[in-house]
Amino acid sequence: MNIILKSAKIIDSTSPFHNQVVDIHVKNGKIEKIAASITDAEANVIQLEDLSVSPGWFDTSVSFGEPGYEERETLVHGLEVAAKSGFTQVAIQSNNNPITDNQSIVSFIKQKAFGQTTEAFPIGALTMKSEGTDLAELYDMKNAGAVAFGDYKKAIDNANVLKIALQYVQDFDGLVLAFSQDKSVKGKGVVHEGITSTTLGLKGIPPLAEELQVARNLFLLEYTGGKLHIPTISTAKSVELIREAKAKGLHVTCSVAVHQLIFTDAKLTEFDSRHKVSPPLRDEETRQALLAGILDNTIDCITTDHTPLDIEHKKLEFDLATSGTIGLESAFGALNTVLPIEVIVDKLTAGRAIFGIETTRIAVGEIANLSLFSTQGTWTFNKENILSKSKNSAFLGTPMQGKVYGVIRQDKQTFIF
Structure with missing residues (x-):
């Protein structure tokens, strides 16, 4: 070269x-x-x-499907998409089939991605089969190349499991990801609970479903110590809770998805399932609070939360459709309409320090x-x-x-x- x-x-x-x-x-x-x-x-x-030109962007949450869901996306093609979207490194979620809950699958992902322009960093599941019951082979996966551990889009209902995980990973400086959404409060909700959900007759998910879990997880972190990352937060109260936890000196970080900074639940009036995401799109007041959390550095990084889904899972009635949107190829152009370029670069590169990946800078x-x-x-x-x-x-x-x-x-x- x-x-x-x-x-x-x-x-x-x-x-x-x-x-x-x-x-x-x-x-x-x-x-x-x-x-x-x-x-x-x-x-x-x-x-x-x-x-x-900026330091290469790092996405803290992408899904590619392989192994198991190659019809949605393959590792090689997905990494090509990431490169063409401006990302030099990505963290790949564990929601494959089988789930990435052991070192052999971590090694498979690393080997399959070897030689691509964009570098892949697997995230291991926190629990076996992401069922929330028994811890997965965390140390073995760390040795195989996993950079963090979390059950994608699944909250750990058993507080003791998360407590033990936070204690255990400290022996090898591991990072725990804790998606925060209380299933009992969410119930059968599919969109943000508010005026739009009432108008459209869709079951709502109150912000409380997220905030209860965020508060609980922060209490656990305060008790155990260690490092906790809360991905894709979506409410103003979550921002406030994390801001307070950081002020206490807790080692907590968080991310927000691009679509939460661009859209609101007003997009749902046509019942287009492409806008069904998890957590759901909130209202304009919340979107502004998330942008404020970005600007005051309470929110550490921005992710595309890229989730490819085939037509059989997405083009359905809104209630039945699977949550998720692709976002790599649209991330930069969308962010550039709502944030200053220096902030965008900072939030698209800050994840390296959080996930223990070598940081880069532009210097001789x-x-x-x-x-x-x-x-x-x-x-x-x-x-x-x-x-x-x-x-x-x-x-x-x-x-x-x-x-x-x-x-x-x-x-x-x-x-x-």
Whole structure:
């Protein structure tokens, strides 16, 4: 590899070149030189309109299906989609078939993903078969390459199981993920409980269903110590509870999904199951509270929560459809309509520190781990913009701003220009 990125604006608050427009020379997988002007007769020169470069983005929650659900998405193709969407590294959820609850499946995912531009980091299930009863082989999975442990979209009802998990993983500095939704309070709810659910006649899920679990899980963390990550929070009270826990010094982090920052439950008036997600889309007041939580750093990172689903599971009556939306290919363009670019880059890269993955920065001598993009230009996300095998995007018809040009990671590259 021998590439010169011409006239690139660096977006990296940790770099001495932050907000400067410079040339970047990437050679043999490393940043060879950064200067106002660089020439190399043997280099491949890349000069793009309004080119910005940041540390490579890391998504803390994607699902690809393989093994078991290859009709939804495969590992190799999913990683290609991630690369074309600007992500150099992703954490892959455990909701395969079989569930990722042992070291052999972790090893399978690592081996199948080897050699791709985007690097895969498996998340192991916290409990066997994600049934919430017995702890899975956490230490063995850690040794095989798992970066965290959680049962995807399943809350641990038994508080003692979560307590023991938080205590056990401290022996090897493990990270526990605790999706927070009280099943008994949720009941048969399918959307946010509010004016829209009442108007449409759909059973509601009150914010209390999430907040009870968040409060309980924070109490457990205070008792046990250790590290807890609460993924995809969706209520203003959850933000407040986590803010208070951080002020106490608890080692808690959290994420929010892109679609929670863009949409509200007003999208549900057409009963379009593409907007059925878990946790559900909330109201405008809540969306603003989540954005405020991003800006004051209570919310640590943003995830696409990318969940491919085939038509048999998604194109159904709203009550029967499975929750989830794809989100990799629409993430940057959507976020760029609601947040400053420096905040977007920070929240799309902060997950590395949380998940124990080596952080990167744009400086001479550093290993190349770069996302290339433009912040300019408006467009609308349509079917032709979907790169995933599954087409269940909640973002169809959504205004976007900016576009991704591709990624460079070590000696690998994926460009879409």
